[in-house]
Amino acid sequence: MTDDLSHLLNHLGEDRAHGFDAVVPPVVQSGNFAYPTVAAMRAVVQQEFERPLYTRGFNPTVAIVRRKLAALEHAEDALLFSSGSAAIAAAVIAFTKAGDHVVCVHKPYSWTKKLLSELLVRFGVETTYVDGTEAENFRRACRPNTTFFITESPNSLTFELQDLAAVAAIARERGIVTLCDNSFNSPLFQNPIDLGIDLVAHSGTKYLNGHSDVVCGVLAGSAAHMRQVMAREFMTLGAAPSPHDAWLLMRGLRTLELRVHRSADSAERVARFLEAHPKVRRVHWPGLASHPQHALARRQMRRCAGLMTIELDASDEAAVERFCDSLRRFLIAVSWGGYESLQWPVCALKGPSGYYTDLPFTLVRLYIGLEDPDLLIADLQNALARM
Known part of the structure:
Protein backbone atom coordinates (compact mmCIF):
# COMPACT_ATOMS: atom_id res chain seq x y z
CA MET A 1 0.00 0.00 0.00
CA THR A 255 -1.60 -4.44 11.64
CA LEU A 256 -4.82 -3.73 9.71
CA GLU A 257 -3.17 -3.75 6.29
CA LEU A 258 -1.36 -7.03 6.94
CA ARG A 259 -4.39 -8.77 8.43
CA VAL A 260 -7.05 -7.88 5.89
CA HIS A 261 -4.88 -8.86 2.94
CA ARG A 262 -3.91 -12.16 4.58
CA SER A 263 -7.57 -12.93 5.24
CA ALA A 264 -8.58 -11.95 1.69
CA ASP A 265 -5.81 -14.05 0.13
CA SER A 266 -6.87 -17.10 2.12
CA ALA A 267 -10.57 -16.46 1.48
CA GLU A 268 -10.04 -16.58 -2.27
CA ARG A 269 -8.41 -20.00 -2.01
CA VAL A 270 -11.12 -21.30 0.33
CA ALA A 271 -13.94 -19.92 -1.84
CA ARG A 272 -12.59 -21.55 -4.98
CA PHE A 273 -12.20 -24.88 -3.18
CA LEU A 274 -15.76 -24.73 -1.85
CA GLU A 275 -17.24 -23.63 -5.17
CA ALA A 276 -15.84 -26.77 -6.81
CA HIS A 277 -17.03 -29.17 -4.08
CA PRO A 278 -20.08 -31.33 -4.95
CA LYS A 279 -21.60 -30.94 -1.48
CA VAL A 280 -21.69 -27.14 -1.73
CA ARG A 281 -24.57 -25.76 -3.80
CA ARG A 282 -23.36 -22.19 -3.81
CA VAL A 283 -20.72 -19.89 -2.37
CA HIS A 284 -21.91 -16.35 -1.60
CA TRP A 285 -18.74 -14.27 -2.01
CA PRO A 286 -18.48 -11.25 -4.34
CA GLY A 287 -14.91 -12.12 -5.24
CA LEU A 288 -16.04 -15.09 -7.33
CA ALA A 289 -16.93 -14.59 -10.99
CA SER A 290 -20.09 -16.63 -10.32
CA HIS A 291 -21.43 -13.96 -7.95
CA PRO A 292 -24.26 -12.12 -9.75
CA GLN A 293 -22.75 -8.73 -8.84
CA HIS A 294 -19.10 -9.58 -9.37
CA ALA A 295 -18.66 -6.76 -11.90
CA LEU A 296 -20.02 -4.19 -9.43
CA ALA A 297 -17.78 -5.58 -6.71
CA ARG A 298 -14.74 -5.14 -8.95
CA ARG A 299 -15.81 -1.58 -9.75
CA GLN A 300 -16.43 -0.21 -6.26
CA MET A 301 -14.30 -2.49 -4.05
CA ARG A 302 -10.53 -2.84 -4.19
CA ARG A 303 -10.66 -6.43 -2.94
CA CYS A 304 -13.14 -8.87 -1.45
CA ALA A 305 -12.70 -9.46 2.26
CA GLY A 306 -12.56 -12.73 4.16
CA LEU A 307 -16.24 -13.35 4.99
CA MET A 308 -18.44 -15.67 2.93
CA THR A 309 -21.53 -17.86 3.20
CA ILE A 310 -21.89 -21.34 1.77
CA GLU A 311 -25.10 -23.15 0.94
CA LEU A 312 -24.68 -26.84 1.68
CA ASP A 313 -26.28 -29.56 -0.42
CA ALA A 314 -28.06 -31.00 2.62
CA SER A 315 -31.58 -32.34 2.89
CA ASP A 316 -31.92 -32.03 6.65
CA GLU A 317 -30.61 -30.07 9.62
CA ALA A 318 -28.74 -33.07 10.98
CA ALA A 319 -26.40 -33.10 7.99
CA VAL A 320 -25.67 -29.39 8.42
CA GLU A 321 -25.00 -29.89 12.12
CA ARG A 322 -22.63 -32.78 11.38
CA PHE A 323 -20.69 -30.51 9.05
CA CYS A 324 -20.51 -27.69 11.59
CA ASP A 325 -19.68 -29.90 14.56
CA SER A 326 -16.94 -31.66 12.57
CA LEU A 327 -15.02 -28.45 11.90
CA ARG A 328 -12.04 -28.14 14.22
CA ARG A 329 -10.45 -24.91 13.01
CA PHE A 330 -13.63 -22.82 12.72
CA LEU A 331 -15.05 -21.75 16.07
CA ILE A 332 -18.86 -21.61 16.28
CA ALA A 333 -19.45 -17.94 17.07
CA VAL A 334 -20.92 -14.68 15.83
CA SER A 335 -18.93 -11.71 14.56
CA TRP A 336 -15.83 -11.79 12.34
CA GLY A 337 -12.65 -9.87 11.57
CA GLY A 338 -10.38 -11.27 14.28
CA TYR A 339 -7.38 -13.54 14.01
CA GLU A 340 -9.45 -16.72 14.35
CA SER A 341 -11.59 -18.46 11.73
CA LEU A 342 -15.28 -18.68 12.60
CA GLN A 343 -18.49 -20.36 11.48
CA TRP A 344 -22.02 -19.11 12.07
CA PRO A 345 -24.75 -21.59 11.02
CA VAL A 346 -28.27 -20.38 10.27
CA CYS A 347 -29.58 -23.64 11.75
CA ALA A 348 -28.58 -22.27 15.17
CA LEU A 349 -31.39 -19.70 14.85
CA LYS A 350 -34.08 -22.09 15.98
CA GLY A 351 -36.23 -21.93 19.07
CA PRO A 352 -39.13 -23.96 20.47
CA SER A 353 -41.56 -22.47 17.95
CA GLY A 354 -39.32 -22.74 14.90
CA TYR A 355 -36.77 -20.61 13.09
CA TYR A 356 -36.23 -16.94 13.86
CA THR A 357 -35.37 -16.31 10.21
CA ASP A 358 -36.68 -17.13 6.76
CA LEU A 359 -33.16 -17.90 5.51
CA PRO A 360 -32.57 -21.56 4.59
CA PHE A 361 -31.05 -23.77 7.28
CA THR A 362 -28.43 -24.92 4.77
CA LEU A 363 -26.54 -21.60 5.01
CA VAL A 364 -23.31 -21.44 7.02
CA ARG A 365 -21.31 -18.23 7.20
CA LEU A 366 -17.54 -18.65 7.33
CA TYR A 367 -14.95 -16.10 8.36
CA ILE A 368 -11.45 -16.88 7.11
CA GLY A 369 -8.94 -15.87 9.75
CA LEU A 370 -5.17 -15.75 9.80
CA GLU A 371 -4.49 -19.49 9.97
CA ASP A 372 -2.72 -21.37 7.18
CA PRO A 373 -5.32 -21.70 4.37
CA ASP A 374 -4.18 -25.26 3.64
CA LEU A 375 -5.20 -26.25 7.17
CA LEU A 376 -8.57 -24.55 6.77
CA ILE A 377 -9.25 -26.25 3.45
CA ALA A 378 -8.31 -29.65 4.88
CA ASP A 379 -10.65 -29.04 7.82
CA LEU A 380 -13.52 -28.10 5.48
CA GLN A 381 -12.86 -31.12 3.29
CA ASN A 382 -13.03 -33.42 6.30
CA ALA A 383 -16.26 -31.84 7.58
CA LEU A 384 -17.92 -32.04 4.16
CA ALA A 385 -17.04 -35.73 3.99
CA ARG A 386 -18.84 -36.27 7.32
CA MET A 387 -22.13 -34.75 6.14
Missing part, protein backbone atom coordinates in the same frame (compact mmCIF):
# COMPACT_ATOMS: atom_id res chain seq x y z
CA THR A 2 1.03 3.65 -0.07
CA ASP A 3 3.42 5.39 2.27
CA ASP A 4 0.46 7.54 3.34
CA LEU A 5 -1.39 4.48 4.66
CA SER A 6 1.67 3.28 6.53
CA HIS A 7 2.06 6.70 8.15
CA LEU A 8 -1.65 6.89 8.95
CA LEU A 9 -1.75 3.53 10.72
CA ASN A 10 1.50 3.92 12.61
CA HIS A 11 2.05 7.61 13.29
CA LEU A 12 -0.84 9.96 12.40
CA GLY A 13 -2.10 11.95 15.38
CA GLU A 14 0.55 10.65 17.77
CA ASP A 15 2.36 13.62 19.30
CA ARG A 16 4.87 11.90 21.56
CA ALA A 17 5.72 15.15 23.30
CA HIS A 18 2.27 14.90 24.92
CA GLY A 19 2.89 11.31 26.06
CA PHE A 20 6.16 11.48 27.97
CA ASP A 21 8.00 10.62 24.71
CA ALA A 22 6.67 7.07 24.94
CA VAL A 23 6.83 5.11 21.68
CA VAL A 24 3.30 3.84 22.33
CA PRO A 25 0.80 6.58 23.25
CA PRO A 26 -0.35 6.13 26.85
CA VAL A 27 -3.91 5.35 27.85
CA VAL A 28 -5.41 8.46 29.42
CA GLN A 29 -7.70 6.42 31.66
CA SER A 30 -9.39 9.33 33.39
CA GLY A 31 -13.07 10.14 33.58
CA ASN A 32 -12.62 13.87 34.03
CA PHE A 33 -9.98 16.59 33.91
CA ALA A 34 -9.09 19.36 36.38
CA TYR A 35 -8.10 22.97 35.76
CA PRO A 36 -6.20 25.40 38.01
CA THR A 37 -8.62 28.33 37.84
CA VAL A 38 -12.24 29.14 37.08
CA ALA A 39 -11.09 31.09 34.04
CA ALA A 40 -9.20 28.08 32.71
CA MET A 41 -12.23 25.84 33.10
CA ARG A 42 -14.49 28.47 31.56
CA ALA A 43 -12.34 28.41 28.42
CA VAL A 44 -12.48 24.61 28.21
CA VAL A 45 -16.25 24.51 28.69
CA GLN A 46 -16.54 26.60 25.52
CA GLN A 47 -14.50 23.96 23.65
CA GLU A 48 -15.82 20.76 25.19
CA PHE A 49 -15.63 18.82 21.91
CA GLU A 50 -11.98 19.73 21.26
CA ARG A 51 -10.43 19.81 24.74
CA PRO A 52 -10.55 17.40 27.71
CA LEU A 53 -13.27 18.22 30.23
CA TYR A 54 -15.16 14.94 30.63
CA THR A 55 -14.12 11.77 28.81
CA ARG A 56 -17.54 11.18 27.28
CA GLY A 57 -16.96 14.28 25.17
CA PHE A 58 -13.21 14.39 24.57
CA ASN A 59 -10.37 12.12 25.64
CA PRO A 60 -6.79 12.40 24.33
CA THR A 61 -6.46 8.67 23.64
CA VAL A 62 -9.80 8.52 21.83
CA ALA A 63 -8.86 11.64 19.86
CA ILE A 64 -5.83 9.92 18.31
CA VAL A 65 -7.98 7.03 17.12
CA ARG A 66 -10.70 9.34 15.77
CA ARG A 67 -8.16 11.13 13.60
CA LYS A 68 -6.85 7.86 12.17
CA LEU A 69 -10.36 6.53 11.47
CA ALA A 70 -11.41 9.71 9.69
CA ALA A 71 -8.34 9.58 7.47
CA LEU A 72 -8.91 5.88 6.71
CA GLU A 73 -12.42 6.62 5.44
CA HIS A 74 -11.41 9.81 3.57
CA ALA A 75 -13.69 11.72 5.94
CA GLU A 76 -13.26 15.05 7.68
CA ASP A 77 -14.03 13.64 11.11
CA ALA A 78 -15.01 10.43 12.86
CA LEU A 79 -16.64 9.48 16.15
CA LEU A 80 -15.86 6.40 18.20
CA PHE A 81 -18.78 4.62 19.90
CA SER A 82 -19.12 1.76 22.36
CA SER A 83 -20.53 -0.48 19.58
CA GLY A 84 -21.35 -0.47 15.89
CA SER A 85 -25.05 -0.58 16.72
CA ALA A 86 -24.68 2.59 18.78
CA ALA A 87 -22.97 4.34 15.87
CA ILE A 88 -25.76 3.44 13.45
CA ALA A 89 -28.48 4.34 15.95
CA ALA A 90 -26.93 7.76 16.59
CA ALA A 91 -26.69 8.44 12.86
CA VAL A 92 -30.30 7.52 12.10
CA ILE A 93 -31.70 9.39 15.08
CA ALA A 94 -29.62 12.47 14.22
CA PHE A 95 -31.12 12.84 10.76
CA THR A 96 -34.72 11.75 11.31
CA LYS A 97 -37.64 13.03 13.36
CA ALA A 98 -41.26 12.09 13.96
CA GLY A 99 -43.10 11.91 10.65
CA ASP A 100 -39.99 11.12 8.59
CA HIS A 101 -39.41 8.12 6.33
CA VAL A 102 -36.31 5.94 5.92
CA VAL A 103 -35.40 3.66 3.01
CA CYS A 104 -33.19 0.74 4.00
CA VAL A 105 -31.69 -2.19 2.13
CA HIS A 106 -33.87 -5.23 2.78
CA LYS A 107 -31.35 -7.49 4.57
CA PRO A 108 -29.50 -5.21 6.97
CA TYR A 109 -27.69 -6.23 10.12
CA SER A 110 -30.34 -7.62 12.47
CA TRP A 111 -29.91 -4.92 15.12
CA THR A 112 -30.19 -2.20 12.49
CA LYS A 113 -33.53 -3.69 11.50
CA LYS A 114 -34.63 -3.83 15.15
CA LEU A 115 -33.71 -0.16 15.53
CA LEU A 116 -35.91 0.76 12.58
CA SER A 117 -38.79 -1.67 12.98
CA GLU A 118 -39.13 -1.90 16.75
CA LEU A 119 -37.69 1.31 18.20
CA LEU A 120 -37.95 4.26 15.82
CA VAL A 121 -41.42 3.24 14.65
CA ARG A 122 -42.58 3.98 18.20
CA PHE A 123 -41.50 7.59 17.67
CA GLY A 124 -43.17 8.09 14.32
CA VAL A 125 -40.36 7.19 11.92
CA GLU A 126 -41.39 4.73 9.19
CA THR A 127 -39.09 2.50 7.14
CA THR A 128 -39.42 0.87 3.73
CA TYR A 129 -37.09 -2.03 2.94
CA VAL A 130 -35.97 -2.46 -0.66
CA ASP A 131 -33.97 -4.88 -2.76
CA GLY A 132 -30.74 -2.92 -2.93
CA THR A 133 -29.34 -4.77 -5.92
CA GLU A 134 -31.29 -2.29 -8.07
CA ALA A 135 -30.51 1.33 -7.21
CA GLU A 136 -33.79 2.52 -8.74
CA ASN A 137 -35.63 0.70 -5.96
CA PHE A 138 -34.43 3.43 -3.60
CA ARG A 139 -35.92 6.07 -5.89
CA ARG A 140 -39.23 4.19 -6.18
CA ALA A 141 -39.51 3.91 -2.40
CA CYS A 142 -39.02 7.63 -1.80
CA ARG A 143 -41.80 9.73 -0.35
CA PRO A 144 -41.97 13.51 0.17
CA ASN A 145 -40.91 12.91 3.79
CA THR A 146 -37.97 10.57 3.07
CA THR A 147 -34.86 11.89 4.83
CA PHE A 148 -32.46 8.96 5.16
CA PHE A 149 -31.08 6.02 3.13
CA ILE A 150 -29.33 3.05 4.75
CA THR A 151 -27.05 0.83 2.68
CA GLU A 152 -24.89 -2.14 3.64
CA SER A 153 -22.71 -3.14 0.72
CA PRO A 154 -22.33 -6.01 0.77
CA ASN A 155 -24.52 -7.26 3.57
CA SER A 156 -22.94 -9.78 5.89
CA LEU A 157 -24.85 -12.97 5.14
CA THR A 158 -25.98 -13.23 1.53
CA PHE A 159 -23.51 -10.60 0.29
CA GLU A 160 -25.77 -8.51 -1.90
CA LEU A 161 -24.25 -5.22 -3.05
CA GLN A 162 -25.67 -1.80 -3.76
CA ASP A 163 -24.34 0.52 -6.44
CA LEU A 164 -23.31 3.15 -3.92
CA ALA A 165 -22.59 5.90 -6.45
CA ALA A 166 -26.03 5.45 -8.03
CA VAL A 167 -27.82 5.38 -4.66
CA ALA A 168 -25.91 8.47 -3.51
CA ALA A 169 -26.88 10.34 -6.69
CA ILE A 170 -30.57 9.57 -6.11
CA ALA A 171 -30.26 10.83 -2.54
CA ARG A 172 -28.50 14.05 -3.54
CA GLU A 173 -31.33 14.93 -5.92
CA ARG A 174 -33.70 14.95 -2.95
CA GLY A 175 -31.48 16.21 -0.12
CA ILE A 176 -31.53 12.80 1.56
CA VAL A 177 -28.69 11.82 3.92
CA THR A 178 -27.02 8.48 3.12
CA LEU A 179 -25.33 5.94 5.39
CA CYS A 180 -23.28 2.88 4.43
CA ASP A 181 -22.32 0.14 6.87
CA ASN A 182 -18.82 -0.64 5.57
CA SER A 183 -17.92 -3.30 8.14
CA PHE A 184 -17.50 -6.12 5.60
CA ASN A 185 -14.84 -4.31 3.61
CA SER A 186 -12.84 -2.26 6.08
CA PRO A 187 -11.69 1.15 4.81
CA LEU A 188 -8.85 -0.52 2.93
CA PHE A 189 -11.13 -2.27 0.45
CA GLN A 190 -13.93 0.30 -0.01
CA ASN A 191 -14.46 3.99 0.74
CA PRO A 192 -18.16 4.89 0.38
CA ILE A 193 -17.52 8.62 0.86
CA ASP A 194 -15.51 8.61 -2.38
CA LEU A 195 -18.66 7.26 -4.06
CA GLY A 196 -20.87 10.05 -2.73
CA ILE A 197 -22.17 8.50 0.50
CA ASP A 198 -22.48 10.97 3.41
CA LEU A 199 -21.88 8.77 6.46
CA VAL A 200 -19.88 5.58 6.92
CA ALA A 201 -20.37 3.22 9.87
CA HIS A 202 -18.23 0.35 11.07
CA SER A 203 -18.38 -2.28 13.69
CA GLY A 204 -14.88 -1.53 14.96
CA THR A 205 -15.08 -4.90 16.69
CA LYS A 206 -14.36 -6.52 13.32
CA TYR A 207 -11.34 -5.82 11.10
CA LEU A 208 -10.41 -2.48 12.64
CA ASN A 209 -9.63 -4.04 16.01
CA GLY A 210 -8.84 -7.49 14.64
CA HIS A 211 -8.09 -9.22 17.93
CA SER A 212 -11.59 -10.17 19.17
CA ASP A 213 -11.10 -8.33 22.45
CA VAL A 214 -12.98 -5.04 21.91
CA VAL A 215 -16.56 -4.06 21.09
CA CYS A 216 -16.74 -0.59 19.52
CA GLY A 217 -18.23 1.33 16.61
CA VAL A 218 -17.27 4.09 14.20
CA LEU A 219 -19.16 6.81 12.39
CA ALA A 220 -17.31 8.95 9.84
CA GLY A 221 -18.38 11.85 7.64
CA SER A 222 -18.13 15.58 7.12
CA ALA A 223 -17.11 17.87 9.97
CA ALA A 224 -20.60 19.41 9.96
CA HIS A 225 -22.37 16.06 10.17
CA MET A 226 -20.06 14.78 12.90
CA ARG A 227 -20.49 17.96 14.94
CA GLN A 228 -24.27 17.61 14.67
CA VAL A 229 -24.17 13.99 15.83
CA MET A 230 -21.70 14.69 18.62
CA ALA A 231 -23.50 17.73 20.00
CA ARG A 232 -26.80 15.89 20.37
CA GLU A 233 -27.02 12.12 19.94
CA PHE A 234 -23.46 11.16 20.91
CA MET A 235 -23.35 13.24 24.09
CA THR A 236 -26.99 12.63 25.05
CA LEU A 237 -27.10 8.88 24.49
CA GLY A 238 -23.65 8.55 26.03
CA ALA A 239 -22.46 5.54 24.02
CA ALA A 240 -18.80 6.51 24.37
CA PRO A 241 -16.01 3.90 24.46
CA SER A 242 -13.55 3.62 27.31
CA PRO A 243 -10.08 5.07 26.67
CA HIS A 244 -8.64 1.58 27.09
CA ASP A 245 -10.90 0.21 24.35
CA ALA A 246 -9.80 3.07 22.10
CA TRP A 247 -6.17 2.23 22.84
CA LEU A 248 -6.78 -1.43 21.97
CA LEU A 249 -8.39 -0.35 18.71
CA MET A 250 -5.34 1.79 17.93
CA ARG A 251 -3.12 -1.23 18.56
CA GLY A 252 -5.24 -3.25 16.14
CA LEU A 253 -4.95 -0.60 13.44
CA ARG A 254 -1.16 -1.08 13.36
